[in-house]
Amino acid sequence: MTLAHFLDGLRCACCGALNVLWLDAVRGLVECRQCGERASCLVEVDGGEAA
Numbered sequence: 342m343t344l345a346h347f348l349d350g351l352r353c354a355c356c357g358a359l360n361v362l363w364l365d366a367v368r369g370l371v372e373c374r375q376c377g378e379r380a381s382c383l384v385e386v387d388g389g390e391a392a
């Protein structure tokens with residue numbers, strides 16, 4: 342069982358690199374291996390106000 346899952350076909354919105362994003366299932370974060378940018382937009386656990 343892996344805790345980190347690579348997201349194929351996704352491009353980092355920060356540095357533009359392809360296939361460098363991976364999902365940290367533990368923290369519910371998506372992190373870029375290229376530039377280190379992190380985002381939690383793919384996981385909506387709070388169910389609050391959606392933009």
Ligand SMILES: [Zn+2]
Pocket residue numbers: 353354355356357358373374375376377378
């Ligand atoms: Zn990046």
